[in-house]
Amino acid sequence: MDPLIAVVGATGTGKSKLAVDLASRFNGEIINGDAMQMYRGLPIITNQIPIEERNDIPHHLLSCVDLEAEAWRIGHFKREALRLIDNIRSRGKLPILVGGTHYYTQAVLFKDQLVGEGSDEDEGPEPTKELSSTSDKWPILDSSPEVLMEKLREVDPIMAERWHPKDARKIRRSLEIYFQTGRRASEIYAEQKILKNESVMKDEGLLRFDNTLIFWVHAEKEILNARLDSRVDGMIEQGLMAEAQTMFDYLQKKESQGIEVDQTRGVWVSIGFKELAPYFAAVQEAELSAEQLEELKLSCVESIRTATRQYGSSQIKWIRNKLWQALSDADMTRRLYIMDSSNVKDWDECITKPSENIVQSLLKEKPTPDPKSLSKLAKTVLSAKEDQARAQPVSDMQCFTCDICNKTTNGKEQWNIHLNGYSHKRAAKSAARKAERDAYFRKKELEAQQAPSSGADPRGI
Template identity: 45%
Template structure:
């Protein structure tokens, strides 16, 4: 069975740091006449190849790489909107050369924003300055999660049911949509589903009348194929430890020293740099800075910095996987793209050629040729376990009064009801004194 050829093909590669995303991107680019678009926010900075884990030039195999080293150290960090503007332009240029754009990187919010068009989000969901201005304009957005949820329950009860009571950012975003547009977030998302129906059925989304139930601000930006290169934490942590050791031996501390020298020069010139964002939050800089600043270069400070770099790297990898599981997968399912997202099992690097590279090439060849794709959960045992269906991803907050616990997913709710702790909480309490009252003398 075959399907239509992709009109605007894009291959996206996601996964935690250390799983081999860049290696796969180069291999696919060699096989399918591709060019690589970087979606790692820190690798966009000039220099610092060790701190930001840039792929060495010799390992790029002559494949053009875009958005690498395009921001200077003293430049303001890019917003998501800036990334989108540059990335979409570059993708068009790659296509004009008859080549395949391959998107790869660890800043998964950038990737998700590029794959899915959402006008409301593109106004600046992650722009801290924007959110601060809105917080001043709407005092309610500065309230506690509990107070915001109470208000959201009044104006949009359907949306309020979707969020965990402590998920302040999501509750705030739903309330923000109401304040900005006068529309309930639940209505906006219903419109998005209608828009996707038009796209999936081959009808022209631009022909949908504004204001109709089928008009929306969100749809898939490209015909996308998504690869999730995955390795379990126990395996990945060992690789990440080796990676940090290699970074140290190849000059990480020298790069940290050069970054600190740049900061000092800027301060002497009267310029101040916000070290809470941009390249200054790169793992390894703050962790190793105490050793660099110590005049005696104490060995214990060096070892402490290395250990903290390893810990931060492991934590970052977990956050990346969490984003894919809880955010990207849900967006993919909502856009009816679940059959275009494939998990590749990179647990055993000795089997990389068969388990990752060959499978990715076979799937990409089918995608580019308009042939039927395999079922994503058939690619590997790991894929069967980790690729959730849209039904499993459906969220609806349910609160267990007996246990005072809120569950967001249906599967979690079912598991909770079967748990020993819940059964113990709802088990009728026996009043033994009433059942067996004491009598005088007994």
């Protein structure tokens, strides 16, 4: 057997702990799948599992990238992760992939992911070389989203319809594909979709490894949000401010050397630094009072809490939509197990023991349990996804623009939600009333123009 265990979930749910539990029990080694945790020297900001909690388990791709390096692109991560999986297996050990950058994880789990679906769309040159060269070759890639979208509509109108006009990253990537290959991304997407369907028809399987298990460590929303707020407080106590100050000082040093650091990529977008940057800048400028500085600091910390909650929600959304759909396409939703970490006091009973039993069944080639049978939360979430899949087949993504509300949505589902929403209905009624008034006044104006002037004889004499 060539088993692979993957652990996914929102930040703060306990993914790293479960990975260590399983690695300890089954002679495993862990591969980090979190882009920010690859950076060295920032264990608190990037939420790396403390050394004392790793139980001497080898952790690969953790704290291995310098501060100034770009975050790895998907193809680069996939190649390195697959190399490590082979290496770990060759030593008779169990590879366990864990992390919150779920498009990394998904690229490893599935074959031939499609363009635009968080996949192998960056295969080719090494990422650092590609990132530094594309805008040099094609300066338009550094333009505003509006300019990028105008160009994409010109060269690939199908992809232009797919993306939101403000989603500069996806628009830029579609243009990169066109410039680098000389072909429209939409054509490549269509070809890959045909290959994907043929793979399903041949029953070849879309999972890269047949013996794959995916554990989704999940928690009730209110409980998780409260836990994340508390986690931020703990990170500050552990030295978050000092790490963020180090990053700020690094930027100041580079600036004094005339070197501009792109803060829209790499570790600079990690939650914690960018929210505190205004505070450090204010301290350096020394124009605020002590009270004003403390108020600004508290405001920045609250921004970290908000950003952390939002990031957790986006991770869950990815699993519910992207990962679930990929598993559904592969007819492998039975390999996704939700582990309820809402009550950490019951960790052993709710997480450790059931997950170990499932892995044990896989390794012994015995039937694994129904994922919905593990907990009430698992049954609720998975049943809802199954009902949704039966009721509404997933169609290709397309953007829809409401001229009344001046709002653009991605996909038919979000479009229907918008059309049935209170704000749209109110705006539609208001627009209808305005149209009626305009029509009324136009009619009156036309009647006035057609009526005889007051000084004319109505008999025409």
